[in-house]
Amino acid sequence: MNTIAVDAMGGDSAPVDLVKGAIEAKQVGVNVVLCGDQNLIKPYLDNVEIPIYHYPQVISMDEDPMKAIRSKKQSSIIGCMQLLKENKVQAVFSAGSTGATLVSAITILGKQKGIIRPAIASVLPTLDGGIVLLDSGASLDVKPKILFQYGVMGAKLAEILFNNSNPKVGLLNNGEEDTKGRDVEKTAFKLLKSSDLNFVGNVEGRDFATGKADVFVTDGFTGNVVLKTMEGTAKLQSKLISKSLKENLFKPVLPAVKKALQPAKDTLNPDKTNASYLLGVNGVVTIGHGSSNVEAVKNAIIYTNNSVNKEFISDFTSEIEIT
C-alpha cells in the first residue's frame, strides 16, 4: 500500500486545514503521514493516528525559495521530499510555496535525466474529460527547447490520465496562424512540429472548450495567469448567473435549479480537483492551491494517491533528443 506525505505547514490555512484534510483522506482509506511542527499539528489530530515527522521550520509564500531551501533544512517541505527520496512514502502533496516545493524537489529528488526544467502540469476540466496545461508556474521565463520538453512530458501525462494513446499537443499562442507569437513561441513551434508528438499547432485560450488539443504548452508566467483567469471567469459567471436567476425566475423554482446546476459548478470548482503535478523530477509530487480548504486538501490527497501507480514518469531521454 502506498503512503502520501503531506506538507502540513504549507498553505494559507496551515496547519489546521492540512491536518483536517489528511484526517478525512485517511478516513476514506488513504495512508498519510504529516511533515511539520508536531506541537502545532497535534492539537488538530483529535487522537487520530497519523504519523508526524517533526520538521519545525516553515517557508512562507514570499520568501526566496532558493535561499529558504538552503537555510531552512528543518522545513516541512524538505521533510516530505526526504521521505520520498528514502522511499518511506510514494508521493508528496504540498499546498505551500510553489517555489519551495520546486527547489526542494530538484535539490533532493533530482531532475529526470535530460529534463532542463521541471514543469507544473495542471489538469483542467472540459465538457467530457480534461486537458493538461503546463507549465502553470514553475519557470516564468523559458527557452524554446524547454517548451518542447513540456510538450513531451505533458503528452505522456495526458496519455496516462485520459487513456489516450495519441494526445493532441498545442502551443498556447496569441493566434492560431503558424507565424504568431514571440520569438520563443516561433522557435518552439518549429521544434514541436518536427518532433514525433501529435502537434496540432498554435492554440488559444478559447480552445479550452473546443477539444482542439489535449495538452496546452506555455511558459509558467502565462500558464499561471491563465489558470487564475479561468478561476476568476468561472466565479464571475457564477455570480452573474445567480443574479440573473434571482431577478428573473419564479422564486419557488430556484432551489431545484440551483441543485440542477451543482454538477456544472463542481466541475469548475478547484476545491474538487485541486492538484497539479510537478513533472520532470524523480518522484510523484503534487501541488495544491495556496488557498486549499479541508475539502480541497482531502480531494488532493486522494487524487495524489490514485496517481502513484500511474506511470507517467517515464524515461524521456530518447524523446527529448532534438535531431
Add this chain to the structure above:
Amino acid sequence: MNTIAVDAMGGDSAPVDLVKGAIEAKQVGVNVVLCGDQNLIKPYLDNVEIPIYHYPQVISMDEDPMKAIRSKKQSSIIGCMQLLKENKVQAVFSAGSTGATLVSAITILGKQKGIIRPAIASVLPTLDGGIVLLDSGASLDVKPKILFQYGVMGAKLAEILFNNSNPKVGLLNNGEEDTKGRDVEKTAFKLLKSSDLNFVGNVEGRDFATGKADVFVTDGFTGNVVLKTMEGTAKLQSKLISKSLKENLFKPVLPAVKKALQPAKDTLNPDKTNASYLLGVNGVVTIGHGSSNVEAVKNAIIYTNNSVNKEFISDFTSEIEIT
C-alpha cells in the same frame, strides 16, 4: 454629427457581415461610411445609402503588418485611417488584422506625444460595471516603462468610461506578493508604485471578479491570452450548465430557466460588447474580434460612435514623465 469609418474588408466574414452590420447601425441612427472594394460591397448594400470609399486591397490575418502597410497603399484599413486623419470621419472601426490596424494607425495618425507604444484596451464585464485590460495584443514584448504608460492610459479610459475619478490600477502578475513576476513586472511595479496613479499592486486573473482593480496592466501576449481564456472559460461553463440543466431539471421548466439566464449570458457574450480601444494614437480607433458577426459589428459601431465624444485621448505628456 459624427461619422464612423468601417473597414469593410477586415474580419473573418468580410465584407458581408461588415456591410450588414453597418446597415443595422445606420438604421439606429449612426452615420457610417465603408472603406473597401466597392464591387464586393455594393451587392450587400441592398440600396441602402452608405458612402463607399473604394480601397480594393485587403490585408489578411497572416500577413506581416509592416510589409503589408508599406506595399498595399490601397487597402481598406489605410483608407479608414486617411479619412480619420483628414477629419472626414471621427472614428475608425476594424475587425481585421490587429497588426495592420496598429501599424496603419501609427503610420497615418501618429502616436500621441510621449507614448512609446500604443495599446489595445479591452473593456471587460464585471458583476456591476467593467474593467479595462491592456494591452490585449498590440505589443507582445514590452519594457517596464511601457507597462507604466499603459497604466496611465488605462486609468484615463477607466476614469471616463466608468465615471470614476480615481480608478484602481493593478499589475497583472503570477501572484499578489510585491516580489512576484519576471524582471519586467518587478521593475514596472516600482514605476507604478512611485507614480501618481492609484496603484493597488499586483493583481491576478482571479481578481477579474473581485473588484480589486479597475485597470489591469499587462503585456500584449499575456493580455491576448487572458482575453481568449475568459472567452473559452465562459463558453465551457455555459456548455457545462446546459448539460447539467438538461440532465437534472424537470423538462417543462427548462425554457423559463434558459430565459432567466439570458442576461448573464449576454454580459459575457463578446458579440454584445465587441470593441476594444486602440490607445496612444491620435484618433479614436476601435478594434473588433476577427470573428465578428452582424450583431457584433452593429454593436461595435454603435459603441464606437458613443465613444467619440468621450475625451479619453488626453495629453499624457506630464503624467508619463518618470521622475
